[in-house]
Amino acid sequence: MxxxxxxxxxxxxxxxxxxxxxxxxxxxxxxxxxxxxxxxxxxxxxxxxxxxxxxxxxxxxxxxxxxxxxxxxxxxxxxxxxxxxxxxxxxxxxxxxxxxxxxxxxxxxxxxxxxxxxxxxxxxxxxxxxxxxxxxxxxxxxxxxxxxxxxxxxxxxxxxxxxxxxxxxxxxxxxxxxxxxxxxxxxxxxxxxxxxxxxxxxxxxxxxxxxxxxxxxxxxxxxxxxxQKKYEGSDRHVRGLIMAELRAAHLPVTVREINSLWADAAQRDRALAGLVADGLAVQQEQGYVLP
DNA sequence: GATTCGTGGAC
DNA sequence: TGTCCAAGAAT
The missing domain is CATH 1.10.340.30 (Hypothetical protein; domain 2)
Structure with missing residues (x-):
């Protein structure tokens, strides 16, 4: 050319x-x-x-x-x-x-x-x-x-x-x-x-x-x-909701609080497990915090 | 090489 | 209104 x-x-x-x-x-x-x-x-x-x-x-x-x-x-x-x-x-x-x-x-x-x-x-x-x-x-x-x-x-x-x-x-x-x-x-x-x-x-x-x-x-x-897959309702969406909560909180975010963010339990658990695996969330006794 | 991974603005 | 797309990298 x-x-x-x-x-x-x-x-x-x-x-x-x-x-x-x-x-x-x-x-x-x-x-x-x-x-x-x-x-x-x-x-x-x-x-x-x-x-x-x-x-x-x-x-x-x-x-x-x-x-x-x-x-x-x-x-x-x-x-x-x-x-x-x-x-x-x-x-x-x-x-x-x-x-x-x-x-x-x-x-x-x-x-x-x-x-x-x-x-x-x-x-x-x-x-x-x-x-x-x-x-x-x-x-x-x-x-x-x-x-x-x-x-x-x-x-x-x-x-x-x-x-x-x-x-x-x-x-x-x-x-x-x-x-x-x-x-x-x-x-x-x-x-x-x-x-x-x-x-x-x-x-x-x-x-x-x-x-x-x-x-x-x-x-x-x-x-x-x-x-690009649709964002609305995707795993990334749920991860994003959880991360926003973790960023805003200065105390551990409880499981109850995380449960209130998304109704679908299976998808919620998948997102949270993914965040933990990625090192973006850490589990403590009282709940989850940033690393 | 194909998928996954946030968030928001522009059209 | 929904789709597209934005100085990518890791897996």
Whole structure:
């Protein structure tokens, strides 16, 4: 597939002029802050992350500060960001950084990948955005831009780290500063212009080079990512109700209180057992508490 | 590779 | 109103 050589340059220039001012893009923002922000941004929109991130960094300015409090404090401060296991994992990562890296967030992708809760995206995002190293960083926004502009598809297929990283590496500038700006810029383009629904192609710096647009926006026919199950009435729903109760309580939550949250006993027990297995709830004599 | 895992806003 | 989707990771 033909790829105009100036696509990276145009995205870099567009990003310099149109990128949002976000906390983690401010000069001098600490690597720890970048790591925390990336954990929070895993499946949670930017607007909801910003206030929680500020609180978090004020309370725990370094990994060591977080590592020395109980994990339950992290889960409580996570509030309603969703997927509370991420709070548990971030706390564990802080412990690992304190024990294995002298309290300094590592800059090496492999060292980052070894941290709990850090995967292909987060490891590279921290290495690149916090430390300026040169790696492809591929998130859902980038995957969508590549699918459309390069492959001519309306949607990216199911993610594959190997393929996705190779696809971005093909476009990644050699220069360190340019590579950083391109990684950030293509993500930003996917986030605010090349959006999943109603893309704003009139504002796109590479619209004239976009394979999907050139082909007349054909409907997507490839394999779609698995559809999200309905939340209402699901196990996740019940887990969420229990977690909200645990976060709000400063005394053990009794079985009676948990029973009042959901009528279906089998589903309730399944959810509670799952939370205990995940380490998000701990059973005591009087009831359940955060870890 | 397919599933599971919260929460809330946008359309 | 219900569906879609959001800077993913672990299993």
């Amino acid at each position: 033909r790829t105009p050589p100036d696509i990276p340059r145009r995205i870099i220039d567009w990003f310099a002029a149109n990128g949002r001012e976000l906390p983690w893009r401010e000069p001098g923002f600490p690597a720890w802050g970048t790591l925390v922000s990336e954990f929070m941004l895993q499946q949670t929109p930017v607007a909801r992350v910003i206030p929680r991130l500020a609180e978090w960094l004020e309370r725990w300015p370094t990994p060591e500060d977080l590592a020395k409090v109980p994990a339950g404090e992290a889960v409580r401060a996570w509030a309603n960001l969703g997927y509370p296991r991420r709070a548990l994992w971030l706390h564990q990562a802080a412990v690992e950084i304190t024990e294995r890296h002298g309290g300094i967030v590592p800059d090496d992708v492999d060292a980052l990948l070894a941290l709990t809760g850090v995967g292909d995206y987060t490891a590279r995002a921290v290495s690149v955005f916090a430390y300026g190293s040169r790696h492809p960083v591929v998130d859902t926004n980038t995957r969508r831009v590549l699918a459309r502009a390069i492959d001519g598809d309306g949607e990216p297929g199911p993610p594959s780290a190997r393929r996705d990283l190779a696809a971005l590496e093909n476009l990644l500038p050699d220069d360190l500063v340019d590579a950083h700006a391109f990684n950030a810029g293509i993500m930003e383009l996917g986030a605010i212009v090349c959006t999943a629904r109603n893309p704003r192609c009139d504002d796109c710096p590479i619209a004239d080079a976009c394979a999907w647009r050139r082909a007349g926006y054909p409907p997507f026919e490839g394999k779609r990512k698995t559809v």
